[in-house]
Amino acid sequence: MLSSLLFLLLFGIAVYFFTKKIKEVNRNINLGRDVDLNDYQSKRWKTMAMVALGQSKMGTRPVAAFFHVLIYVGFIIINIEVLEIIIDGILGTHRILSFMGSFYNFLIGSFEILAVGVLAACFVFLSRRNIVKLKRFWMREMTSWPRSDANIILVVEILLMSAFLIMNATDHQLQLNGSQHYSNANGIIGSFPISSFLLPFISGISTDGLILLERSCWWFHIIGILAFLNYVPYSKHFHILLAFPNTYYSNLKPKGEFTNMQSVTNEVKLMLDPSSVPPPIEPNASPRRFGAKDVQDLTWKQLMDSYSCTECGRCTSVCPANITGKLLSPRKIMMDTRDRLEEVGKNIDKNGASNDDGKTLLNDYITPEELWACTSCNACVQACPVNIDPLSIIIDMRRYLVMEQSSAPAELNGMFTKIENNGAPWQFSPADRLNWAKEEN
Amino acid sequence: MADFKIHTMAEMAAAGEHPDVLFWVGCAGSFDDRSKKVTKAVAKILFHTGVKFAVLGTEESCTGDPAKRSGNEFLFQMQAMNNIAILNGYNITKIVTACPHCFNTIKNEYPELGGHYEVIHHSQLLQSLIDSGKLKVEGGDYKGKKITFHDPCYLGRGNQEYEAPRSVIQKLDIELNEMKRSRANGLCCGAGGGQMFKEPEKGNKDINIERTEEALSLNPDVIAVGCPFCMTMMTDGVKNFNKESSVKVKDIAEMIAEAIDF
Numbered sequence: 285m286l287s288s289l290l291f292l293l294l295f296g297i298a299v300y301f302f303t304k305k306i307k308e309v310n311r312n313i314n315l316g317r318d319v320d321l322n323d324y325q326s327k328r329w330k331t332m333a334m335v336a337l338g339q340s341k342m343g344t345r346p347v348a349a350f351f352h353v354l355i356y357v358g359f360i361i362i363n364i365e366v367l368e369i370i371i372d373g374i375l376g377t378h379r380i381l382s383f384m385g386s387f388y389n390f391l392i393g394s395f396e397i398l399a400v401g402v403l404a405a406c407f408v409f410l411s412r413r414n415i416v417k418l419k420r421f422w423m424r425e426m427t428s429w430p431r432s433d434a435n436i437i438l439v440v441e442i443l444l445m446s447a448f449l450i451m452n453a454t455d456h457q458l459q460l461n462g463s464q465h466y467s468n469a470n471g472i473i474g475s476f477p478i479s480s481f482l483l484p485f486i487s488g489i490s491t492d493g494l495i496l497l498e499r500s501c502w503w504f505h506i507i508g509i510l511a512f513l514n515y516v517p518y519s520k521h522f523h524i525l526l527a528f529p530n531t532y533y534s535n536l537k538p539k540g541e542f543t544n545m546q547s548v549t550n551e552v553k554l555m556l557d558p559s560s561v562p563p564p565i566e567p568n569a570s571p572r573r574f575g576a577k578d579v580q581d582l583t584w585k586q587l588m589d590s591y592s593c594t595e596c597g598r599c600t601s602v603c604p605a606n607i608t609g610k611l612l613s614p615r616k617i618m619m620d621t622r623d624r625l626e627e628v629g630k631n632i633d634k635n636g637a638s639n640d641d642g643k644t645l646l647n648d649y650i651t652p653e654e655l656w657a658c659t660s661c662n663a664c665v666q667a668c669p670v671n672i673d674p675l676s677i678i679i680d681m682r683r684y685l686v687m688e689q690s691s692a693p694a695e696l697n698g699m700f701t702k703i704e705n706n707g708a709p710w711q712f713s714p715a716d717r718l719n720w721a722k723e724e725n
Numbered sequence: 726m727a728d729f730k731i732h733t734m735a736e737m738a739a740a741g742e743h744p745d746v747l748f749w750v751g752c753a754g755s756f757d758d759r760s761k762k763v764t765k766a767v768a769k770i771l772f773h774t775g776v777k778f779a780v781l782g783t784e785e786s787c788t789g790d791p792a793k794r795s796g797n798e799f800l801f802q803m804q805a806m807n808n809i810a811i812l813n814g815y816n817i818t819k820i821v822t823a824c825p826h827c828f829n830t831i832k833n834e835y836p837e838l839g840g841h842y843e844v845i846h847h848s849q850l851l852q853s854l855i856d857s858g859k860l861k862v863e864g865g866d867y868k869g870k871k872i873t874f875h876d877p878c879y880l881g882r883g884n885q886e887y888e889a890p891r892s893v894i895q896k897l898d899i900e901l902n903e904m905k906r907s908r909a910n911g912l913c914c915g916a917g918g919g920q921m922f923k924e925p926e927k928g929n930k931d932i933n934i935e936r937t938e939e940a941l942s943l944n945p946d947v948i949a950v951g952c953p954f955c956m957t958m959m960t961d962g963v964k965n966f967n968k969e970s971s972v973k974v975k976d977i978a979e980m981i982a983e984a985i986d987f
């Protein structure tokens with residue numbers, strides 16, 4: 285009874301803080317500019333099913349894909365087991381779902397096998413990061429926090445899976461011993477293909493000792509999961525939740541197509557035809573800057589992208605600029621955007637929405653040198669397993685540099701002038717455009 | 726061009742005629758000496774397959790692509806709206822171009838500004854001419870040659886066209902060898918996003934060198950391209966390795982034009 289109350293209390297606290305953080309993230313994402321992405325709903329569901337649920341973009345790296353699927357499937361399915369753990373916790377029952385009979389045994393058995401798979405995957409991933417030291421996990425933006433973040437999760441996962449297996453083993457032993465509360469008139473409930481191997485190690489322990497061990501693992505498991513729930517929104521592991529909405533709101537247009545700036549269209553129309561009627565100005569609309577200087581200038585989708593980033597570095601590892609030693613790293617663009625957004629959010633919580641902390645995404649996080657190195661090749665967008673678009677942020681920031689600050693590199697300004705003067709990015713007379721037709725081959 | 730005349734839209738309109746397709750030549754195709762050869766190859770194929778086509782000539786102007794990718798949306802839209810006014814003035818409905826940047830811009834970014842056309846890349850036109858039997862291609866000098874195709878970003882990833890250029894050159898009975906990074910994983914030549922017009926940022930290598938190295942590792946006779954910017958970058962790359970006498974950089978239209986006996 286006491287333990288049920290304690291459990292409910294802990295559960296309540298965990299849910300409270302998780303909800304609070306999610307509200308904060310939602311508020312932060314909505315600091316972004318509005319963009320309507322509610323079209324083509326069936327296509328969006330399909331994209332989400334393929335890319336998030338089906339992980340269709342992971343396959344380009346088969347080793348990572350295989351182990352990632354193990355962890356992913358393990359995670360989802362073992363959560364069904366967690367449901368039982370929670371109900372048992374509240375009601376003080378023992379394996380309440382066992383009324384399902386042989387299907388229940390099948391489930392528990394497959395959970396155990398999955399748990400081993402997850403364990404193996406975690407060890408493989410830990411070694412890829414820390415022993416093999418794959419390059420993409422050790423680049424400039426992979427400072428100590430992002431590296432620890434990844435390791436923490438893997439270690440926690442290993443501990444949780446171990447607790448799960450030990451819990452099953454002790455439970456099994458207690459059932460074998462015929463202990464009260466655990467044993468069942470119909471025989472052993474659950475099937476333990478993996479944890480049975482642990483029985484020889486615990487069979488000598490007294491019933492009290494076994495119960496203590498079983499309860500400890502149970503508490504460790506449930507507290508671990510509640511803690512993990514609250515850790516996720518602060519971590520790159522937020523992608524396990526956000527991958528779904530983020531792929532739903534994927535860009536469905538051809539990747540080569542860049543957004544049209546309606547604000548510019550209005551002005552250009554006026555310039556070309558002074559008699560055209562400008563659209564009515566909304567009374568309370570604050571003048572928007574052209575392009576993006578800070579996170580509020582990006583769209584909510586771009587901000588959601590930043591929270592969804594797994595920091596896997598697939599984007600950066602295929603970026604031609606990064607491969608050839610330039611400062612630009614599309615992963616860093618996403619991590620910087622998220623860090624800055626969190627900073628802006630904290631400042632709002634502390635000093636109110638109108639407070640300016642004197643910092644911006646541009647310069648304080650992302651430098652013009654990084655932005656100008658991009659070839660707009662879309663390799664990063666193609667590579668991202670959760671359909672993030674770092675290129676759109678780069679272009680929006682270039683727009684700010686060019687249209688608000690006139691600070692493009694001198695050669696690009698030269699190119700602009702040539703297009704304005706002679707309709708080509710090089711210095712040629714428009715009158716010579718058809719010369720090729722008169723030349724010999 | 727000695728053997729036939731290129732008609733401008735102005736001439737055609739004056740004669741009360743309308744082309745099947747407008748050939749959008751682009752700035753590189755109009756002014757860059759190397760790319761002009763590609764332009765002529767495309768024109769030659771169009772003429773000899775009986776496609777009724779015209780060019781805008783001096784009425785053509787930059788699509789605005791390099792301005793847009795560099796963040797200058799104002800300049801892009803000025804260019805776009807002027808071009809759209811001219812294209813719409815001639816009631817243009819179908820456009821072919823040998824430049825993936827022009828292709829992408831006119832196809833995807835002009836509609837929101839009032840320019841709606843069917844736009845195809847020249848690889849797609851060549852493929853449809855071959856499919857319809859109007860263009861018959863046989864190996865010729867390229868038979869058995871080792872060729873690798875470098876995907877243009879704005880044709881491939883940008884617009885999901887990976888097959889047309891490949892199927893066109895495969896008609897030449899060549900041995901097509903793919904680079905490790907090809908199709909959706911193709912590596913950029915380094916010219917997009919305005920980079921063509923500026924020095925690269927500080928780094929340890931130029932992108933076109935990285936890409937040319939990869940192409941040269943296959944020991945090709947020809948590196949086939951489908952974009953004037955890629956043409957420049959890959960040609961420079963090959964020169965950098967002093968391989969220009971043994972490895973040619975060719976646009977797919979040039980290869981087709983050379984192989985057919987008109």
Ligand code: SF4
Nearest residue numbers: 603658659661662664
């Ligand atoms: S689009 Fe820009 S950032 Fe993305 S891979 Fe290409 S060069 Fe790198």
Ligand code: SF4
Nearest residue numbers: 593594596597599668
């Ligand atoms: S943007 Fe995508 S590919 Fe790049 S690190 Fe984040 S999740 Fe990985």
